[in-house]
Amino acid sequence: MNRTHGHVHPDVLGLLPDAAVAKHLSRAAQEGRERLPQVALLRAAESMDDAARRRVAPVRDLLDHAMRRFPDKRTAADGWLAPRLHATLRLTRAEAADGRLWNFLAMIVAPDYVVWRHKGAPTDRADGIAGAARFCGAHYTQAFSRLWWAAELFRNGADYRPVESACRVQDVLQTVLRLDVIDHRPTAQAMLGVIERQLAAGVPRPGDRVNALASAVNAAASTLVYDVLAPDREPDLEALSEWIEEAQHSPAVPLDRLPEGPDDGAVSRHSVEALLPMFEKLLAEAPVRDRGAQQGGAPKAAPIGVSLVKASDPA
Template sequence: MPRAVPFDVPPLLGLLTDAAVAKHLSRGMQSGQENPPQVALRKASTPLPDDETRWRTAPVRELLDVAMTRFDDNRTAADGWLAPRLHATLRMTRAEAGDGRLWNHLAMLVAPDYVVWRHKGAEIAQSSRFSGPHYTQCFSRLWWVAELFRDGPDYRPVEIACSVQDILNTTLRLDVIDHRPTAQALLAVFKSLISSGVPRPGDHINAVSSAVNTAGSTLIYDVLAPDNPPLVEDLQDWIADMAEAPAVHWDRLPEGPNDGRVPRTAIDVLVSFFEKLLVEAPVRRRGRVPTREDVGDSPQQSAVPAPREGVSLAKDLPSWMT
């Protein structure tokens, strides 16, 4: 049974400026005590084309209602369920998704109640959850985690990426995640780390994420582990197919755009490198000064899995990287 929405939801998504959000976002909205000023917000927004079904709000609103019903007892778990389904419902290019005005509109006019439900702390949901960077804004971060961590049409890696909040809060911020083999290699390391049962895996995830970002750039990792060029036409076909596509299944992962999978050889090269970084990266546990026991003196003493034989930090890198 659909949840009752205490305000009118516009039929189409639109664009809403940061200035309009700053003007109309009240503490009452952030706490869930007030409804959005719909008339003022609609006047300030620009609707997207009504001849494109992908901009209709009803499918998105339905997904959010289902998420709030299913995950009311564990709200962080909603991220892993919603991210791939939101991505497969809001089909667009990265350039379109990079327009923060779209996410502002979704948060302020379509689903401010979801923002509060998911991100309200002791008193309010922070303003950056309504309008903020792509790795912080409530809906943008879910779309982008699905976009950056999917393997072509396969959304299963996205579920891993959403399983620990530190991946969303820290790893998603890294520029190197734009390089698909880097994203998939990091997930492979994270998956091994999580399955090993190491205490406080988020601390290790933050440490290796920082080390990977410090050790290289997208250009460097592309030299070490080249990716295949994106299949742009296949992506465009997937976007165009939205007009005829059924609603995403609630109990089965959707299929993303078939725009090319990440080369397995490229992932393997980087996994070996990142496992080495994982062992050597200083782990800064929350609330205390790190000690030698956080990482150990050797792979055998470390609390994280030992790296496989392969790339070493300096020996196997090009000379211009060392």
């Protein structure tokens, strides 16, 4: 066991069932006023092997560093942490799909980080709170799962630079990450290309355009077959396996430059360029919901194709 700021955590990661989260997660803990019952949670968890990639200390060190590095810009921590968390844990997609791992991280290893990152502003009626879904929720909502999947789906082979771009607008994580179409890597990179152009142009409220783009791309997928229009290479599974095995001897990820991901194949630039003008046109023709203009008024209809998060939802 190790101790961080009075918080005791285990040496190795584990798997914590949803039922244990439901039983022990209290509103006081979500507000950061009460510590979770670590002993009871550890009893409910399933232990994992003690391979280097299962070690808690490197993950905990990253989270502590993120809180020190971004004390007044919590959302900025996402782009810094996502690639480093991905490169530290070195999971297969099948392993990352097991929500019990993320439950363990949120409830046992770093509940303080979940509260720090996702605690909403207090209101006249209630204190600020980190939503329960940030501790145990869908892959695009849970505090740590969303970062790992953002890094996995938006990286370009070993290059994590697109992940930083993806995390610059919170709506990419909150909306685009929900879409099945971004499993197709050229689609993910082409959407990022459109978003980066919008940011470079200095458009106001870029999140509104991200939501419109997500809706349009998702809706068009019912008639356009993106993987035919823009073929993707099969990932090099052997290179991925080697990268995972190298975790046993790899140093901690760098803090001031991006780590290197698995060299399992870059996305075809030709395929990305085949989709970019199409996605630019889809965005140009898509209805953009101006959430800023809706404050105090009746909500406007959202674009079809994807359920959009509310503007009031905490990032």
